[in-house]
Amino acid sequence: MDVRQYLDSTYLKTAEQAGISEQKNTEVVKRTIQEAIDFGFKLVMIRPEHVALGREMIDKTASKVLVGTVIDFPLGLSSTDKKLAEAEKAIADGADDLDFVVNYAAFKNGDVTSVKEEVLKGTSLGLSHHKTVKWIIEVAALDDLQIARLSALIKNVVVSNFKEDQYANVFVKSSTGFYKTANGLPNGATVETIVIMLENACPLPVKAAGGVRTFAEAQDMIKLGVKRIGTSSAKAIAEGKISEADY
Secondary structure, eight states: OOGGGGEEEEEOOOHHHHTSOHHHHHHHHHHHHHHHHHHTOSEEEEOGGGHHHHHHHHHHHTOOOEEEEEESTTTOOSOHHHHHHHHHHHHHHTOSEEEEEOOHHHHHTTOHHHHHHHHHHHHHHHHHTTOEEEEEOOGGGSOHHHHHHHHHHHHHHHHHHSOGGGGGGEEEEOOOSOOOOSTTOOOSOOHHHHHHHHHHHTTSOEEEESSOOSHHHHHHHHHHTOSEEEETTHHHHHHTOOOOOOO
């Protein structure tokens, strides 16, 4: 099994979050992009302000690595119009994949209508530009029933409004990796949450993000049925090493 083609190698920290200068943070971004090129990962997942850099570096090497970015990250609280504007800028800068943070807070508060609207419009924008769209539901902020219902909501919007041959380009994704949990509980993908997502998102693919740090864990997720894995431990996973990364 070549896990590299499942891996979205991820670096999403700001300089402030990383506790380093802007210059050093950009160096980390460049190193992450270069690693993705060198190892042949499926994608490099970087913040919107770094998309143009990623596009330039990858195009120079004629690499097949995709450039992904996050939209309305990490809280997902912005209006649909703001999400769309951010996505349009990322597309213009050369992003291949758009990972939107769904407004899971609105969903938890019962505002299903606005969530359906942003999923419909965000997906339509991405697909109309031949991009892959992923909807991050933030499983650590939800209980099992909410995970099931939000995964099904996204699935139903897509199945009701788009063609079957487009389903493979719309993912339900587990986590931002930035959600703060209490008592050291997992803030990313677990086997239990991924199973719920797979059962309720089908026929849409699922991306497991957050908490996958070893080759064995990556294998387990792939065997469950995920099509992508978001991780800051892609290099360690590819080399069969244990990572101490926090995402």
